[in-house]
Each structure stands twice: as structure tokens, then as C-alpha cells.
Amino acid sequence: MPNSVVLLNVHANRIDAELQIPLVELQSAWGHAVNDSSAGLVERLGPQLRAYMKMHIHPQSPDGRFWTVSVGKLTVHESQNPINGVYRELTAQVQMMPPSGEDVRQFTFHYDVVLHQVRTHKILVSVRQDWESGQLVEAEPVQVGTISLDIVNDRILPLPINLASGSPWTGLTAMIKLGTQHIAEGTDHLLFLLVLLLPAPLLVVGKRWSRFGGVHYSLRHILLIVTAFTIGHSLTLLLGAMGWVRLPAQPVEILIAVSILVSAAHAVRPLFPGREAWIAAGFGLVHGLAFASTLANLQLDMGPMALSILGFNLGIELMQLLIIGLAIPWLMLLSRTPTYRIVRLTGAFLAAIAALAWVVERITGQPNFLTKGVEQVASYAPYGLGVLALMALLLSWRMKRANQLPVL
Template sequence: MRTPSLFRLLAGIAVAVPATFLLLGASPASAHPMPHSVVLLDVHDTSVTAALELPVTDLQTAAGTTDPVALRTYLTAHIRPVTTDGRPWTVTVGDIAMSRAEQTSTGPYSEVTATAVLTPPAGADVRHFTLDYDVIVHQVVTHIALVSVRQDWAAGQTAGASSVGTVQIDIRSMTVPPLTVDLGKGSAWRGFVAMVHLGGEHILTGTDHLLFLMILLLPAPLLAVRGRWRTPVTPRTAVTRIGRTTLAFTVGHSIALAVSALGHVEFPAWPVEAFIAASILVGAVHAVRPIFPGREALIAGVFGLGHGMAFSFTLAEMQLSTGQLALSLLGFNLGIELVQLLLVALALPGLLAVARLRAGAALRVTGATVTAIAATGWLADRLGAPNPVARAADSAGSHTTPMLAVLAASAIVAVLWGARTRRKKDQTGAVAVSPG
């Protein structure tokens, strides 16, 4: 009697084991991972803005539509932030658009992007709340929404994204647990320090701003005679010229930055960017043949206005309150100036040394030519003609460490060369006056 039972057991194992291996060895493509949602929070003084990135396929399954009006109603019903004591926030869904996106695990797909403004009731803490969110997840049980903070000025976060948590269904209760959002304590000091860092980073990676200043300083140690750069001026005169030009550029972009940011004056981006490219091209021509000798400071101040307008775009994107904007303006500008002074200090010895070399003219013309090519590429790109020259020039801003290393090495070599030259002069002078 036991034999048939044993036979059936062995037969079952014989079938089950190969089947298990077949399942385990099945192609991963059959799993077909689906894209997840992304919720990016921008934290302001009195509200939180949520930027939503929602895969179209799953959203249509959950909402039953992709009509913008219907989606606005759907999103408002499924985004329910509340205070820590249970009072509801106000949710206002803004623009809704369709776009293409790509995630590492899924490849390209269509998504809906939307913006929702979450406003707490009077007196509630904007930095601590509960996010009751179940967009798509309430219908598509395999869907996941990743929630992150993209910008939080008071916490010193102005770039990147820090994870808050994940929204997904609890398979045991088949409910979607709300997400607790605790952003900790924010402060004006942390926001100010972050803006100093952002300003320094902006000038360091802003190749066009940096190149404009450097190309104006290139002929500063030289005297213009009859339409050509001739003999070197004294080191003191050169330092004075460089200091005056740097200060004028600072004043120019600071004025434009303040007016644009505090006055909420908006400028179209492309004319400003094209103006900056043109200013670099003018500076490059001037470095080869004097166009405005002795008036470099004036030109730096005038062109600096355009560069300041470009700086203001960074602050405008952050949508800061008036108090935050005033501190940010100060910190951002301070960061720009600190890095700018550092770079000028590193470049100064090299500029003085090159002006006294026999090959100085060739080096100056070569540097100006390369700069002019880059500026021409930028100008064409910003006028609507993309080109590889502009892309190569833009990529240079991502290599700041090698640039700083080269400037530092050049400064050291220039200082050593100057000291050696002075020693030789002193020795020659001593020999000349020694008694025969």
C-alpha cells in the first residue's frame, strides 16, 4: 500500500524540480519592470511645492483618463497632506503636461508631469507634516512612488535630492500607509552658507563668466602703443589695472543681480546668454589688438551687467521669499567674489610673468584665439545654431580641479621665475659696482 504513495511522491518531485529550475531560469525580460513615480518637494517659507513625475500607463490605469482637467481633480483627491495634529492642508494642482522620460531599469516611456502647491493651515509647521499620498498606488498594487526633497533653503539644500521615503501598498493590510515628513529644523544661517557655496560653485563652473574676466586681464600688464600691445608696465601698475578691472566687473554684475532679483525683473535668457558670449569675443579681440586700452575697467563694468542678469536666473528658479532672497543675494554674491578673488590671485603671477617672456606675445595671441573660438561657438549656439565647439567649451566647466591645479602650478612657477630673475639682476648689479 505504501509503494503507490511513495511512487506518486517521487513522481511529483520529478515534475516539480525541473519546473522550479525552469521558473528560476526564466528570462528576466518576462518580469518587465515598470517605471515608478517620483515626487520632488521644494520647501518654502509658507508652503511646499511638489513636482510629480507619473508614468502614463499606470496613471491611466488608476485614473481612467489622461485629460488634464480630470487629472487635476484626481490628483487633488489623492494628495492629502495633514499637520501632525490632523488638520488638512490645501492642495492646488497647477500645470499638467506630457513628456518623455527614461529610468535605468525600464528604458524610455511617456510620463505626465504636474506641479502641486501644498499649503498648511495658519500657524502650522511647514517642516513637519504627514503626506497621505496614494496616486496610482491605490489601484496599481505593484507601483511605487519615491519621495525626495529637491530644494530646502532653510536646511542648506539648494541642489541634488535627499530621500524622504517610499509610498507603496502594505500587502498585509492592502492599504497605503501615509508618509511622515520630518525635515528637521531650518535656519537662515544654513540657507546663507548654502548660497555662499552655490555662488562660488557658480562662478567656478561658469566657464563663460570666468573666461570673460581672464581675457580682459590678459593684456593688463602691457602698454598699448600705436594699436599694438608693446612693452610691459611696472608690476605695481599691472596689479592696479587688474584690481580695478576685477572690481568694476564685481560692481557691474552685483548691481544687475540685485536689481533683477529684488526688483523681480525678468529678462529673456537667450539674449542675455548671447550678450555674454559677445562680451567674451570682444575681450578676446582686445587681447590681440587694443580696442579700448586703458578703459578695461569701464568695459568690465558694462559687460558685468549682462553677467549679473545671468546670475539672477539661478536665484529666480528657487522662488524664495523676500527675506530669504535678500540673504541669498548677499551670500550668493559673496561666494562669487571669494572664488573670483582666489582665481585672480592665482592668475596674477602668471600674467605678470608672461608679459615679460619673449614668447609672451605668442602665448597671449594663442590664448585669445582659443577664447575667441569658444566665444564664437557659444554665440552661434545661443542664437539657435548648436555646434560641437559650444559643447566642448561648456564641458570645460566640469573640470574645475585640473584648472585650479594648473593655475596654482603656474603661479608657483611664475613666482620662482621672478625671484630667480631678481637674484640675477642683483648679482649683475653687484658685479658692475664692485671695484676692479
């Protein structure tokens, strides 16, 4: 039998709930042909549906006072199941506000939408987001209980909800973890930066990449690029998360792939020598918009959102610096050897292929075998880093040994 689902988003002073109700069950309970005639359902019966749900949703504080309930946006979803055929579901956004001074984390949930008539029905209640306890919408919802008929006593028992206490520190650390996870899984973000850094240790002579520029030159150049990228994506992360700047996801994702293509071309031949920091900052603005969509989806209040922006950005920077710190020393060591030209061109070529594959995927909306291959290869990145380190050490040792041999 299809069950209803209640997903709770816990805020400091309210709970936002999403109800997912199968229309076939709602039709049996409510008496209206909501499943047989689902087309234009919200337009036809929206006010009546909201009034019906309010009658059957009654959160209650421990002191006996009931919460204020308001039903917002209603949406009908339809899917095709090869076993059961067409499945239709109503999604309702509900806001539940406790009386003044009452804790949102402890209440009794009186809820019997559909169940008051369809006695075999079940309601699965889960917490989808609880920022103060570190539960984010990115993770799987945590089930807190089930509402169903008590067959022995023939009554519907309310669900007592007592959520563990949280803190802003827990929410902040969860966002730091989310930021590190986001950049670790963001192959395109890291690839842009790493490919842009490929020629960073090299000097430009006659519009071509030349020899190693020295440790001081290389570190200064790398620091400028990384700092510029950080400033760029931090700015748009802030603006996007606060809702002040919004762009559709598709053009942003396409521009991110284009940024990799540009950095790959620059790694082959200098397109903007000495101005890499400006390019990193400019494309960083685009990458920041992609980061911001993750925070915007959390729909947090102002205080938690401010801490989330800080924590998420800090997580991104920590993981970014870790990966760059692990890769750059070996690239600098290799850049002293003649073999680095092959490494640089190979890296640029592979990055360009990946970028073109992402552009096609993000324009068409269809994955291709190249992008799937990139994700599979990315999972072996730690082994690739080990190979890079061994190659750098071996070639440096061989070059040093050759330079020490006497000339016959």
C-alpha cells in the same frame, strides 16, 4: 512597473510639490483614457484631473488638522524608450498649506493617487529643495520615503515626514557654496575677465601694447577692472533674480561668448585703452543676467531670496578673487619679460577660438568638438596655473641674471 514621484519644495509657510504620474497607471486607476488619448488631455480633462488629485492628497498636522491643498499647472510629457516604447507622464504642480501656526516640517502625508486602485503602484517621495537646511534644487533630491500597499494588513500606510530643523544661516552658507561652485565651473565667465586682464599691466605706446607699467599702475588698473565687473554683474544679478529684468537665455549666452571675443581682440591690440573698466562693467551686466537665472529657478520667497542673492554673489566674488589672486601675480611677473608678448598673444588666440566655438554652439544649440575640448582643458586649470608660475619665476630669474652679467 512605472512609479509616481513626488518632489517637495519646502518653504517657510507652505510646501510646493511636483507630482510626476505615469499616464498608463493613471488610466488604470481613474478609468479615463488618459494614456491612449493624451493629446489635449489638460484642455479636455483639466478640471476633473485636479478634482481627482485633491481627493487623494491629504497632508495632516500632528494635531490632526488637514492642510489646504490646491492643484495648479498640469503638463503632459512624452518620451521614447527603446525598451518600453512611448512613455507618457502627467506633471502636476501642487501647493500644500498647513493650518495657521503649524510647522511645515512635520506632518503625515496621506497620498494615494493611482495607488488606491493599482495596488502594485509605488510613490517615491523626495525633498527637491529645502533652503533652510541647505538642500537646493541644483543638487540631487533627497528621498524621504515610499508610499505603497501594506500587503499584510491590506491597507495604504501614510508617510510620516519629519524634516530636520534648518536656519537662514544654513541657507545663506549653501548659497555661498553654490556661488563659488557656479563661478568655478563657469569657464566662460572667468575667461572673459582673465583675458581682459592680460594686458592690464602694460602701457600703451603708439596704439600698441608696450612695456610693464609698474606695480602701482598694474594693481590700480586691475582693481578698477575687477571692481567694475563686480558692480555690473551684481546689479543685473539683483534685478534678474527679483524678476525685474528678464532676457531669453540664448542671446545672453551668445553675448557672453562675444564678450570673450572682444577682450581677446583687445589683448592683441588696444581697442579701448584706459576704458577697460567701462567695458568690464558693460559686459558684467550681461554676465549677471546669466548668474540670475540660477537664482530665479529656485523660486524662493522674498526673505530667503534676499539672503540668497547676498550669499550667491558673495560666493561668486570669493571664488573670482581667489582665481584672480592666484593668476595675476605671475602675469605681472611675466609682463616684465620680453616673453610676455608671446604669452599674451597665445592666450588671446586660444580665448578667441573658444569664444567662436561657444558662439556657434549657442546659436545652433549643438555642442561641437571645440567646446568639449575647452571644458576638458579647463579641468586641468590648476596644473596650468602651476606651469604659469614656474615660467614666470624661471624667466624672471634668467632676465635678472642676464642683467647682472658684466659686458665684455
